[in-house]
Amino acid sequence: MADWRALGIRPADILIPRQPYLTSRWPVVALDQYTSQPEVWRAAEAQVGEAPSTLRLVVPEAFLEETEVRSEQVYQAMEDYLARDIFDTLQDSFVLVERQTQSGSRVGLVLTIDLEQYDYAPGSSALIRATEQTVLERIPPRLQVRERSALEISHVMLLVDDKADSLLGPLFQQRASLTPVYDLELLMDGGRVRGWQVDRAQDHEQLNVALRALKDQVAPGGLLFAVGDGNHSLAAAKASWDKQKVGLSEGQREAHIARFALVELVNLHSPALLFEPIHRIAFGADSARLLQVLDPLGPREDQQAPDITLVGAQGDLPLKLTRVKGLVTDAVQQLLDEARLPLDYVHGIQALRDIAASQGGTGILMPDFPKDQLFPTVQTAGRLPRKTFSMGEANEKRFYLEARKIR
Template sequence: MNFNSIALQAPQFLLPNQNIDLCRWTVIACDQYTSEPEYWETVNQYVGEHPSTLHITLPEIYLDKAAEMTPRIQDRMEQYLREEVLQPWGPGWILLQRQLKCGRKRHGLLVALDLEQYNFSPTSTSLIRPTEGTIAHRLPPRMDIRRQAPLEVSHIMVLIDDPRNTVIEPLCHNQRTPLYDFDLMLDSGRVSAFGVNDRLEMQSVADALARLTHRDSQGSALLYAVGDGNHSLATAKALWEEVKNSTHDLESIQEHPARFAMVELVNLHDTSLVFEAIHRVLFGVDPHHLLKAMETYFGRKNIDAHFINQDFPQDISEKSMAMLASSSPQCHRIPVIWQNSSGIIEITPPDTKLATASLQNFLDDYLERELNIDLDYVHGAEAVATIGSRPGNMGFFLPPIDKQSFFPSILQDGPFPRKTFSMGESHEKRFYLECRRIR
């Protein structure tokens, strides 16, 4: 069942059969714990040779072994299909409820989206758009796996802007028999799922979704923003273009399974969804030289950028820094700290919606010339204060994203600068579970 005008499909899913240990089957997104090999060693030991999505995905911590692991991943997918480890369910959608460790509940709707209506370029005007820039060299290893794979599993989370809770939340009010309900491995909470396949109910969801479409002054439409898994969806798009260009049967292209990608829709305004700021720290920098360069950079754009000395509170926190970084369309304020100094950089009037974009655009320009300076992305204001105040370092505190400005920012400025926000902690990310045929 397709809803072509909003790029939405009700696919047939493949779910583990009733004999599969779901706790071992279901594994965290591949792009998590990339600096913690001990996490993945624990997962490997726990899963062993049991059927698991661990065996059909490539954790990014092992990306240097991609050429060796890719054939094994594809063979294991074929094995699971041959041995009927996976059973079909659908067509329809899957309503998800994730119980997080903190006690919050996140709801999502597992669907398939039409890749014909997705473009991951920085100037994209498609219905489905990225939220961060796509790094081209990160795609080939993912493409090598997907190119010959019979299945897809997905950790992609796509955001919809639904402040009145009209799409996903009404589905939660009906009594449904769970498709599965179990605790996730390594104390990562619990997940429950329920089928949605009533035609009238699905039409109601599609109608509510269509009403959420944003349009800019040129008339381009935006309905879906990729929150997690930008590079995974870009991989699916790149492979679909390969398939399409090698297929001359126009009728088969219309319903080819590789044309669609499985994603979890999540309401941007779900109360469990917390956007955390990602701050910046420079290493090996002369702060006074940087501030002078910043004045020159913004001056070329007829923008005033100046530094105001200000003592920060002794007990620096996310809340206190967010208050200092309170910005407006007329002025971006960026708290900054270095050895024995602190203050606010004010940029007036900014030429972007986000303070993060103002800072990152400057840093990209500055670091192209200052090759001996290193940049790192840091979570937590306390960590920025500690690291940024060491000799030779400089820390920049950025505000969390305002949910009200999220979609308008993408419409005006395109994808956010890299590392603008984080959607919760690692253990709160989507786990691999459901599969779908793509060949």
């Protein structure tokens, strides 16, 4: 049997809806997408209808004002789905995933991480680390939800720096020998997703050996995994485990269900995993107001090599920021925070333009972040500024599909 204790991950008892509940209406995209476009979520609700769906198991951030009512409905739906026995259990398994989007086909592996080997604090030497600043104020409400939930579903995407594709590549090549568990067209323009159960001892051993080889390449104190999406969800899971482990013996802690959290592991170097900048929109502010806010950075119009571009009713204004030290995103975000402007964070250039046109305000097109700099930057700087990059467009994000009992 493969030993996962030193590697920060392990297989799990994963829940998948059984037929006839496993349909395209079951998966929906991560709850932190389309935050300024509630109509996208309303359309999904109409398509789902009364069918079992992960839409009933989350509160989309587009409906934050309805959080209290919707949260109670989430807890009830979880209990209802368990009582109705709608799930099959894939025991001691991984799930190999192929996701097809407009950017291509990316491969992932659904698994659990050991929260004892995850840390979101800057400067950590943990094996699994956050990539962006964790806003501590965002943890308590998520912690409350986790503590009341019977099920865990996950939009967390965990990244591994595997240029040779030695971990997931060989397993994907062998997928014809694995047991298929789903093949679905996704709602919300999400493309297609296929999954295979990985439960054979030889496949576990193959993954274990490949992962140990990758770990051997990591310098002492280096990171093996970086959290690409869903860090605040993991931070809440960590907080929950830290509370629950008090008073437990070492033996009780070793395999406690709350010690682990469900994620999808993806190779950073997948050609279909595109790093896109996360843009900002400042409501109630025109370009002139934003120029005032950004003045300490020495903004000047530059059509050839702009750092950022303001997008609003006055048209586009490309700007070079002549007094920036360090990352542009960090410098701009600090000034926006100081100005206390109402902000939203938007994935996709066209979405930013649509929101600016329909809701007013001024968008800020942010610069790209090269993905091959992710691990070195996290290793040396401790983290990236909040909302530096997005892994693909909103419809390419991870969809909720697999589940796990957490109590």
